[in-house]
Amino acid sequence: MVINPLVSEVITGLARPGKAQLDYLGFLLVQAVVVFLWWPKDGIAQALQSQHTPRTLLALVMAVGVTTAYFALRAGTEVLALPGQRGLREWARTPLPAGSIIRGYIVGQLLQGLHLVVLSTPLLLMAFVISGGEWPALGWCLAAVLVQALFYRLCGAITCLSLGQHRYAVINTARTIMVLVYVPVGLLAPVTSHPALAYRTLGEALPPDPFFTPMPDGLAFVSIYAALSVLAALAVHRLLLRERGMKNNPDGAGVGKAISG
Amino acid sequence: MQRASPVIVLLGLLLLLSPVRADPIEISAVVGFADTFQPGRWTPLHVSVRNRSSDLNGELEVQVTGGDELRGRRFVTAHRRTLQLQRNSAKSLQFTILPQGLSRPLVIRVVSNGLEQARKEIDLRTLSIAERLVLVLSPDVDLDYLNEGTAHGMRVLHPHPELLPAHWRGYDAVAAIVLHGMSLERLSAPQFEALHKWIAQGGTLAVSGGPDYTLMRRPRLAALLPGLPVGMTKIDGETLQAAFSASLDVSRPVYVNRLDVFHGDVRLRAGTQPLIVERAVGLGRVLYLTFDVASPPFNRWDGMSRLWHSHLSPPATPMSSAPKTSTENPVLALIRAEATDFPRYAAAFIFLALYLGTLLAAYRFPIRVTQSRRVASLGVWFTPVIFASAAWVIFGPGAFPRGPTAVAVAVIEPFPGSSYARLNIDLGLYASHSGMLQFQYAGAEPVMYPSREELRRGDVPDWVVSDATRRAVEPHDRRRYVLHVLEGADVIAFRLDAVVHEEAMGPRVILENNSGSAVDGLWLVFGGHAYELGVLADGARIERALVRSRHGVEVDAASWLGVLKGSAAGQARDVTPIRVALERRVQETNRTGYPGPGHALLVGYAASPLRPAGDSAGWAHHERAVIAFQVTAREKATP
Numbered sequence: 001m002v003i004n005p006l007v008s009e010v011i012t013g014l015a016r017p018g019k020a021q022l023d024y025l026g027f028l029l030v031q032a033v034v035v036f037l038w039w040p041k042d043g044i045a046q047a048l049q050s051q052h053t054p055r056t057l058l059a060l061v062m063a064v065g066v067t068t069a070y071f072a073l074r075a076g077t078e079v080l081a082l083p084g085q086r087g088l089r090e091w092a093r094t095p096l097p098a099g100s101i102i103r104g105y106i107v108g109q110l111l112q113g114l115h116l117v118v119l120s121t122p123l124l125l126m127a128f129v130i131s132g133g134e135w136p137a138l139g140w141c142l143a144a145v146l147v148q149a150l151f152y153r154l155c156g157a158i159t160c161l162s163l164g165q166h167r168y169a170v171i172n173t174a175r176t177i178m179v180l181v182y183v184p185v186g187l188l189a190p191v192t193s194h195p196a197l198a199y200r201t202l203g204e205a206l207p208p209d210p211f212f213t214p215m216p217d218g219l220a221f222v223s224i225y226a227a228l229s230v231l232a233a234l235a236v237h238r239l240l241l242r243e244r245g246m247k248n249n250p251d252g253a254g255v256g257k258a259i260s261g
Numbered sequence: 262m263q264r265a266s267p268v269i270v271l272l273g274l275l276l277l278l279s280p281v282r283a284d285p286i287e288i289s290a291v292v293g294f295a296d297t298f299q300p301g302r303w304t305p306l307h308v309s310v311r312n313r314s315s316d317l318n319g320e321l322e323v324q325v326t327g328g329d330e331l332r333g334r335r336f337v338t339a340h341r342r343t344l345q346l347q348r349n350s351a352k353s354l355q356f357t358i359l360p361q362g363l364s365r366p367l368v369i370r371v372v373s374n375g376l377e378q379a380r381k382e383i384d385l386r387t388l389s390i391a392e393r394l395v396l397v398l399s400p401d402v403d404l405d406y407l408n409e410g411t412a413h414g415m416r417v418l419h420p421h422p423e424l425l426p427a428h429w430r431g432y433d434a435v436a437a438i439v440l441h442g443m444s445l446e447r448l449s450a451p452q453f454e455a456l457h458k459w460i461a462q463g464g465t466l467a468v469s470g471g472p473d474y475t476l477m478r479r480p481r482l483a484a485l486l487p488g489l490p491v492g493m494t495k496i497d498g499e500t501l502q503a504a505f506s507a508s509l510d511v512s513r514p515v516y517v518n519r520l521d522v523f524h525g526d527v528r529l530r531a532g533t534q535p536l537i538v539e540r541a542v543g544l545g546r547v548l549y550l551t552f553d554v555a556s557p558p559f560n561r562w563d564g565m566s567r568l569w570h571s572h573l574s575p576p577a578t579p580m581s582s583a584p585k586t587s588t589e590n591p592v593l594a595l596i597r598a599e600a601t602d603f604p605r606y607a608a609a610f611i612f613l614a615l616y617l618g619t620l621l622a623a624y625r626f627p628i629r630v631t632q633s634r635r636v637a638s639l640g641v642w643f644t645p646v647i648f649a650s651a652a653w654v655i656f657g658p659g660a661f662p663r664g665p666t667a668v669a670v671a672v673i674e675p676f677p678g679s680s681y682a683r684l685n686i687d688l689g690l691y692a693s694h695s696g697m698l699q700f701q702y703a704g705a706e707p708v709m710y711p712s713r714e715e716l717r718r719g720d721v722p723d724w725v726v727s728d729a730t731r732r733a734v735e736p737h738d739r740r741r742y743v744l745h746v747l748e749g750a751d752v753i754a755f756r757l758d759a760v761v762h763e764e765a766m767g768p769r770v771i772l773e774n775n776s777g778s779a780v781d782g783l784w785l786v787f788g789g790h791a792y793e794l795g796v797l798a799d800g801a802r803i804e805r806a807l808v809r810s811r812h813g814v815e816v817d818a819a820s821w822l823g824v825l826k827g828s829a830a831g832q833a834r835d836v837t838p839i840r841v842a843l844e845r846r847v848q849e850t851n852r853t854g855y856p857g858p859g860h861a862l863l864v865g866y867a868a869s870p871l872r873p874a875g876d877s878a879g880w881a882h883h884e885r886a887v888i889a890f891q892v893t894a895r896e897k898a899t900p
Contacts, residue, residue: 014641021624025617032613039609045597048691048744054603115641122616122648129656129663130603132693132741 006091006104010111013082020080024116027067028123034063035123040130057131058202060123061141065148065194068116070178072109072149076156077174079167082112088157088236089164092243102237105157106150106229113149117142137201140218141194147225148194152178154232161239197221285314286379288369292360292388294396294420298434300363300389303708305431306356307424308369310379312346319344319373320729325358326365327711328721335365336711336721343729344371357428357708360385392416394434395573398425399441402469402555406566415573427451429458429752430708437573441469441555445481453481458752460485461543461681465573470518471553477518485547487540488523496531504531505568510558518551525549528572537572543676544683548572590714591670591842591885592689592746598835599883600666604656612655616648662881665692667700669869670838671886672846675757675776677893682755682776684870685846687712690736691744698745699727699735703874707749709734715746731875753870759892761787761861767809768792768861768894773802776867780888783865784824786856787894791816791824797865818854825864825887839887846889856891863890 003011013020038059040047047054074080078087091101128138159173186193200217291307298304308321321344328335340356360367366382392414397404404417415436425448426432432455445453460466466485468477474490476482483489498511517534525540528548538549552559559565623644658664668689675682686707690700711721722738722745736745756775761768768787774780774797783794790813797803807813814824822843825836847854856862869884 015639017624025620025624028617028620032617035613036606036609039606040603043597043602044600045593047603047742048596049593051740051743053740053742118642118645119620121645122652123613125649125652126604126609126612126656129653129658129661130693132663132695134694134696 004100004104004107005096006101006108007111009085010082010108013085014112014115016083018081018083020075020082023074023080024067024071024119027071027116028119030067031060031063031120031123034059035127038127053133053203054131055203057124057127057133057138058198060120060127061138061145061198061202062195064117064120064124065141065145065198066182068113068145068149069152069182069194071116072113072153073156073174073178075109075112076153076158077160077170078156079171079174088161088240089243092240098237098240098244101240102233105236106154106233109150109153110146113146113153116149117145131202133202137218140222141198141201144194144197144218144221144225147222147229151225151229151232152181154229154236155181157236158232158239161236161243191217191220192224194221284379285312286317286371287311287313288371288379288381290367290369290381290383291424292367292383292385293434294394294418294424296388297390297394297416297418298360298385298388299391299394300385301359301361303357303359303430303433305424305426305428306358306367307353308356309351309353310344310346310371311351313349314378315348317344317346317371317373317378319371319378321354322368322370322372323356323358324368324370325360327359327361328716328719329362334719334721335362337723338710339723339725341725341727341729355427357426357431359708359710360389363389390416393436394418395569396420396425396435396438397441398422398438398443399469399555400443402439402441403560404439404569407569409566415570422447422452425452426455428706428708429455429462430750431455432459432464435459435464437465437467439467439469439554439569439573440482441553442471442473442476444476444479445485446479448481457485457542458681460545460547461676461679462683462752463544465546465548467548467550467573469554470549470551471556472516474518477549485540485542486549487525487538487547488520488549490518490551491521492519493517494519494534496534500531504529504536505562506564508564509562513557515552515558517553520549520551523549541678543679543681589841590687590689590712590746591838591845592668592687592712593744594835594841595668595670595838595883595885596689596744598838599885600668601661604661608655612652619644619648663693664881665690665698665700665877666881666883667873667877668882669871669884669886670842671869671871671884672839672842673753673755673867673870673886673888674846675755675888675890677891678758680754680756680775681752682757682888684749684751684753684755685842685849686749686751686869686871687746687842688734688749688871689744689746690734692741695739695741697735697739699725699733699876700880701731701733701873701875701877702871703731704872705749705751705753705870706732707751707871709747709749712746712748733875733877749871751870755870757863757888757890759861759863759890761785761892761894763788763894763896764806767807767813769804769806770794770861771802771804772797772863774799778868781866782825783863783888785861785863786816786821786824787861789816790814791821793824794863794865821855821862825866834885838885842887843889855889859894860891861894863892864888 035056038056040054155177156174159170163169163173186196190196197217289309292298293304306323310321321342323340325338326335327338340358342354346352363386366384369381370377371379395407395415395417397417397419407415407417468486470490472493477486478489493516496515496517501511501515502509517536520535523538525538527535528539529537536551540547623640669686671684671686673682673684684705684707690698692698709726715721722736725735727733734747758773760771768785770785777799779799780797783797785792785794790809792807792812822836822840825839826834843855865888867886867888869886873880873882
């Protein structure tokens with residue numbers, strides 16, 4: 001079986017120590033602090049008396065969402081990379097077809113995102129046990145984390161390919177994207193907000209309403225971000241083709257036209 | 262016009278010949294006794310279902326709306342029973358319900374395969390009364406004159422014996438029952454048990470004698486009466502008038518039942534012949550009127566109304582002087598005392614530090630040996646997985662139980678001289694995850710109602726009380742970490758006989774336990790001292806002369822509860838749940854506290870009479886059942 005070189009690069013990179021791992025260790029530390037801050041301060045009798053669920057899991061899932069998204073955005077902008085991982089510009093100079101590069105890039109990101117989620121698993125389990133909640137709800141939230149991270153990774157890649165030579169501009173644009181999409185867009189369209197999704201699925205359940213069955217939030221969120229990721233991937237594809245030069249890459253011309261046209 | 266008339270005749274014939282369309286499933290119901298009930302009191306509900314359609318396999322549901330719209334949301338308690346009816350058959354089922362408000366109708370539904378097959382709504386406004394009820398079980402006694410004037414607050418009803426409650430709580434609105442010329446053998450076993458329990462917990466049964474006194478020698482009534490009639494005896498007119506009133510017509514000879522031996526107090530006698538004998542049955546009483554209330558001269562005597570009122574009215578209860586301070590729920594107190602708490606901060610901190618430290622070490626100090634690098638590449642996945650497993654073991658279900666939990670605090674108060682005891686139980690249900698919370702139980706059969714705290718707050722959830730294959734209760738609110746509390750009351754079979762003699766050196770106590778279970782950590786609280794009696798096994802009988810100076814521990818009205826801290830197993834127990842439960846009982850019964858004046862109190866632990874069963878047998882369960890037996894202390898026996 002031939003593994004996409006971008007994927008094998010990620011597999012190899014994850015096993016080697018580097019700045020990216022230390023960066024994510026920092027994010028894990030943030031998550032640990034969140035767990036510690038939201039750990040129930042009262043006993044179970046007080047929780048029952050106040051009828052409030054411990055919010056440890058909710059806070060942690062929100063933190064995992066933010067940290068993985070930011071990590072993916074930074075990885076997309078190539079501010080940080082796994083040991084031995086090459087940037088998209090370098091891949092564009094190789095004879096590898098642009099479609100394969102995009103596929104490898106997406107699978108690699110999903111693998112990397114999965115690894116980050118696995119690293120957070122001990123914390124998630126600790127929080128899950130005390131906060132209650134249901135496995136499917138947690139599963140949807142983590143799936144949303146992965147898809148959201150993919151979208152941010154592609155956003156980062158677009159920024160990097162567009163403004164590649166201007167490092168500070170890339171970093172600032174990435175941060176702006178992060179803040180913009182997370183705060184105002186999340187407020188205006190809560191269905192696209194991961195914290196809102198986490199709150200709805202893992203927060204305190206409201207009393208059941210027999211007349212209204214809400215749409216599954218997780219599915220809507222994942223669908224929206226998957227669609228956005230497809231659009232972002234098409235944009236990356238076009239930028240890759242531009243890097244290579246349209247004339248030398250007939251296999252991607254149609255796709256590029258489709259984006260522009 | 263002449264042409265039209267044959268057409269009209271033809272249409273009329275067609276209408277006559279066409280089959281009458283009837284509902285395929287017909288529901289009829291009797292609320293309370295003879296369609297009369299008192300709001301705010303438990304009452305029986307008889308529902309009859311006739312099925313004219315195909316075979317029916319479903320549930321019969323009775324929805325009772327409670328709560329107060331001004332103070333909070335209304336809530337619905339749905340009582341459910343399995344209903345299997347073949348085509349062209351009928352079935353009657355009885356429920357015990359607590360109708361509170363009158364603004365919402367009582368809803369009765371037949372549900373099959375999730376679909377409503379039939380529905381009936383009963384307007385409660387026309388059926389309610391404010392007076393306490395006097396039930397007359399007799400084919401020929403007319404006590405309707407007791408209904409004249411509302412000063413005594415009684416309403417006489419003549420229910421059909423077959424419609425009497427099958428649960429003692431169904432008599433909640435009943436002040437007294439008058440029995441004449443009817444055998445209790447006509448009642449079903451549950452009906453008789455319900456009647457017996459109701460008397461034992463404080464009800465009044467008045468039995469009128471008559472010429473057919475063999476009815477009173479039948480086993481069920483004989484077990485309740487203070488004595489058995491052995492014949493009839495004539496009472497002369499003057500003696501009778503002296504006993505009752507000069508207004509009593511004694512122009513004709515009067516015969517009464519003759520009692521040779523009886524156990525009870527004579528409340529009225531004519532010469533040496535008892536006319537009204539009272540026997541205490543638990544906290545209740547059975548009155549035996551040896552004369553025939555349905556025959557002359559008593560059925561025409563004006564003084565009978567006063568006589569009935571003076572004998573049927575319940576004895577006055579002293580007002581409580583106990584402070585009404587207890588606002589806590591015993592269930593919450595037991596959760597605080599026994600339930601597994603969240604894992605500690607320190608454990609979480611150490612675990613997180615260890616995990617992050619391991620990861621840091623792995624990233625900072627990489628393995629350089631080539632062969633080990635492959636292992637290291639797997640390690641980046643395995644390390645978090647191993648720590649995740651450890652997290653599940655350390656913080657998981659073993660240390661902090663997930664899933665539903667049932668908590669029960671019970672107070673068992675045996676009735677003196679009775680084989681029954683009053684059970685008051687607080688049942689709490691909660692879960693650490695959202696979802697269905699149906700609690701199936703066995704043992705006691707208390708009627709249950711939302712807790713007073715939830716009623717006060719006005720956030721009572723809807724409940725389902727099911728009596729299908731197993732008795733079960735289930736709140737509609739399926740949120741996690743929400744405690745749902747029900748308060749229940751029952752009269753259970755529990756025989757504990759106790760005699761306490763007050764002697765110079767200390768009390769002498771005789772105990773016999775036939776309750777069916779051992780009593781643990783038993784103490785006698787009497788005269789400012791507490792005496793440890795230890796474990797009293799089932800079937801055991803003990804007699805002890807206790808010496809105050811040697812065996813007694815000095816206690817006061819508040820501190821005696823401290824004796825319950827220890828147990829035979831040496832485990833320390835938090836007495837707060839018991840204290841709260843007992844304080845609430847004191848408030849409910851308007852007593853002055855435990856032990857009451859002139860009383861000794863036997864107090865100890867027993868197994869909870871209500872236990873999880875069926876699908877709930879595996880639930881986490883915390884229970885505390887305390888026996889509080891107040892015994893009248895007898896004076897020192899004279900030599």
